[in-house]
Amino acid sequence: MIDLLSYGAFFLSVALTYAIISLGLNVQWGQTGLFNVGIAGFVAVGAYVSALLTTPATADHLGGFGLPVAAGWLGAAVATGFVTFLVGALTIRLRSDYLAIATFGAAVAIHLCILNLQSVTGGPFGIGFIPRAFAGLADRPVAFSLANLALLAAVVLALYLALEHLARSPWGRVLRAIREDEPAALALGKSAVRFRLQAFALGGAIMGLAGATQAHFIGYIAPDNYQPILTFQVWAMLIVGGSGNNRGAILGAVVVWGIWALSASAVAGLFPAEQQARAASLQIVMIGLALCAILLWRPRGILGEARIMSRHVLRAAPTATPPPSTKSET
Amino acid sequence: MRSRHGSMQASAREGGLVIEAADLVKAFGGLRAVDGMSLSLARGEMVALIGPNGAGKTTMFNLIAGSLQPDAGSIHVGGVDVRGEGPERRIGRGVGRTFQIPRPFADMSVLENVLAGAQGQLGERMWMNFLAPGRVAAQEKAAVDKARDLLAFVTLDRLALEPARVLSGGQRKLLELARILMADPQVILLDEPAAGVNPVLLELLIDRIVALNGAGKTILLIEHNMDMVARLCSRAVVMASGRLLAEGPPAEIARDPAVIAAYLGDVA
Numbered sequence: 126m127i128d129l130l131s132y133g134a135f136f137l138s139v140a141l142t143y144a145i146i147s148l149g150l151n152v153q154w155g156q157t158g159l160f161n162v163g164i165a166g167f168v169a170v171g172a173y174v175s176a177l178l179t180t181p182a183t184a185d186h187l188g189g190f191g192l193p194v195a196a197g198w199l200g201a202a203v204a205t206g207f208v209t210f211l212v213g214a215l216t217i218r219l220r221s222d223y224l225a226i227a228t229f230g231a232a233v234a235i236h237l238c239i240l241n242l243q244s245v246t247g248g249p250f251g252i253g254f255i256p257r258a259f260a261g262l263a264d265r266p267v268a269f270s271l272a273n274l275a276l277l278a279a280v281v282l283a284l285y286l287a288l289e290h291l292a293r294s295p296w297g298r299v300l301r302a303i304r305e306d307e308p309a310a311l312a313l314g315k316s317a318v319r320f321r322l323q324a325f326a327l328g329g330a331i332m333g334l335a336g337a338t339q340a341h342f343i344g345y346i347a348p349d350n351y352q353p354i355l356t357f358q359v360w361a362m363l364i365v366g367g368s369g370n371n372r373g374a375i376l377g378a379v380v381v382w383g384i385w386a387l388s389a390s391a392v393a394g395l396f397p398a399e400q401q402a403r404a405a406s407l408q409i410v411m412i413g414l415a416l417c418a419i420l421l422w423r424p425r426g427i428l429g430e431a432r433i434m435s436r437h438v439l440r441a442a443p444t445a446t447p448p449p450s451t452k453s454e455t
Numbered sequence: 456m457r458s459r460h461g462s463m464q465a466s467a468r469e470g471g472l473v474i475e476a477a478d479l480v481k482a483f484g485g486l487r488a489v490d491g492m493s494l495s496l497a498r499g500e501m502v503a504l505i506g507p508n509g510a511g512k513t514t515m516f517n518l519i520a521g522s523l524q525p526d527a528g529s530i531h532v533g534g535v536d537v538r539g540e541g542p543e544r545r546i547g548r549g550v551g552r553t554f555q556i557p558r559p560f561a562d563m564s565v566l567e568n569v570l571a572g573a574q575g576q577l578g579e580r581m582w583m584n585f586l587a588p589g590r591v592a593a594q595e596k597a598a599v600d601k602a603r604d605l606l607a608f609v610t611l612d613r614l615a616l617e618p619a620r621v622l623s624g625g626q627r628k629l630l631e632l633a634r635i636l637m638a639d640p641q642v643i644l645l646d647e648p649a650a651g652v653n654p655v656l657l658e659l660l661i662d663r664i665v666a667l668n669g670a671g672k673t674i675l676l677i678e679h680n681m682d683m684v685a686r687l688c689s690r691a692v693v694m695a696s697g698r699l700l701a702e703g704p705p706a707e708i709a710r711d712p713a714v715i716a717a718y719l720g721d722v723a
């Protein structure tokens with residue numbers, strides 16, 4: 126029972142860190158239509174920045190500033206937002222297929238950097254002893270995992286509320302206008318480049334925050350955590366949950382992470398030890414199959430795209446004549 | 456009419472031209488859609504740009520509005536050279552345009568389509584939605600009121616909360632007008648505003664355009680309906696094959712043999 130509780134908390138905590146990345150992708154793709162195939166790279170930046178800011182001083186690599194975890198998370202979001210902004214400033218004018226290639230290239234470059242800048246990142250050995258939140262509870266495993274889960278749930282909730290607030294704001298309305306008809310939005314004075322760049326950087330900052338939460342949850346990071354497979358997983362999450370829907374982004378993360386975890390135990394159960402490394406690639410196949418099945422069942426994801434209206438419009442609605450499609454309640 | 460034309464040129468010398476497009480050229484591959492065309496608008500004028508299909512009128516609009524960059528020639532707005540500036544900067548210079556084929560934001564509500572035309576909204580700056588939510592809300596509320604008034608004018612208020620996708624062709628033209636009026640431009644470029652609008656509404660539309668002009672807006676409109684041109688405009692500019700064919704009061708233009716020939720497809 127205790128085991129189940131701990132495992133449940135662990136599973137959900139990891140899923141929620143993915144939900145944060147997925148929320149970031151939803152800002153970029155779901156709301157703005159920016160095709161980012163370099164997610165892993167941006168997550169890595171956040172993870173490494175936070176690790177360097179918060180780990181104790183060491184001779185192995187740069188950093189070890191020993192700052193509090195919260196400072197690491199904030200620093201990760203800001204730094205990754207900045208890196209994403211720079212990548213975006215160079216590439217956001219490109220057509221979407223070229224943007225995909227450019228972001229993929231950025232992720233590869235970031236991966237190579239963390240692998241080779243050994244004096245900064247610890248190279249292939251990664252960075253360990255990343256301080257964990259609620260370390261004081263470490264001797265009570267259940268309380269420790271529940272506290273971590275609660276923290277991550279609070280982060281996801283706060284992020285969800287903030288992103289919904291933005292989606293229903295005039296800023297979100299401009300993003301939608303640009304996505305629907307760019308020439309018309311330009312004629313109304315909305316700078317498509319500026320708004321896209323903002324959305325891209327915001328999404329990147331959220332991914333960086335996610336990287337930091339993952340790093341502090343696991344306590345150890347290495348370059349191999351940030352391979353293209355991570356990008357693939359997050360895309361699957363957003364598509365499964367419903368692109369353009371913040372709730373869908375969160376739900377998709379939990380569902381796909383569930384499939385991933387289940388397939389991992391299936392592989393462990395079905396294959397002899399010496400073949401398991403190879404059989405692990407079956408997990409990717411399983412995700413692919415699940416993706417196909419869900420898209421056949423619900424082509425726009427489980428929750429589909431949310432129809433969003435500015436909150437001010439809705440607030441103003443009661444004073445107005447009701448739209449003809451709603452029956453008047455007489 | 457002559458006298459008005461004369462006074463326009465006088466004000467040109469005083470720098471009263473709000474739009475001054477000179478010797479514009481725009482080619483698509485081998486086709487010179489606009490081929491050395493010039494056009495000026497004095498402040499407060501209402502001018503028609505007419506000509507046969509394919510004459511280059513819409514292309515001329517796109518050049519003035521910045522959606523296309525000219526291959527040659529110059530464009531000044533309020534005396535400022537705007538060559539190289541993107542279309543999103545025009546509204547800041549007071550120039551708004553509608554599209555011949557309406558471009559509503561189809562999945563957004565009709566009301567939000569109009570709201571998207573609002574300028575200088577604090578809430579369009581991302582951080583302001585968190586830093587000053589009260590001011591954003593107050594500004595939005597004012598914008599919603601204004602947008603509803605505009606929708607009432609174009610008789611679309613009943614459909615305010617429906618997605619723009621459901622609008623008919625004529626209603627989409629009216630939405631285009633409401634949306635650009637939301638931005639309060641000083642110069643309005645209207646590309647066939649009356650196309651597909653029913654006769655009753657057309658009268659209303661004409662009234663409104665007259666009222667806008669009376670309120671000091673400079674208006675350039677592309678229109679095939681010569682009756683409407685004659686009722687609205689003091690001056691008509693005729694284009695054919697990308698060039699200026701004739702210019703003058705609509706009544707004279709309508710009798711010009713070269714213009715008649717161009718409309719019959721026999722371009723001299």
Ligand SMILES: Nc1ncnc2c1ncn2[C@@H]1O[C@H](COP(=O)(O)OP(=O)(O)OP(=O)(O)O)[C@@H](O)[C@H]1O
Binds near residue numbers: 511515
């Ligand atoms: N983007 C484009 N690419 C290629 N050719 C174009 C483009 N835009 C316009 N043209 C061509 O330029 C010419 C002028 O087109 P334009 O739309 O300016 O005509 P118009 O005077 O507005 O005609 P109408 O009265 O039918 O609206 C046409 O022959 C058209 O095919």
Ligand SMILES: [Mg+2]
Binds near residue numbers: 512513514555
């Ligand atoms: Mg045209």
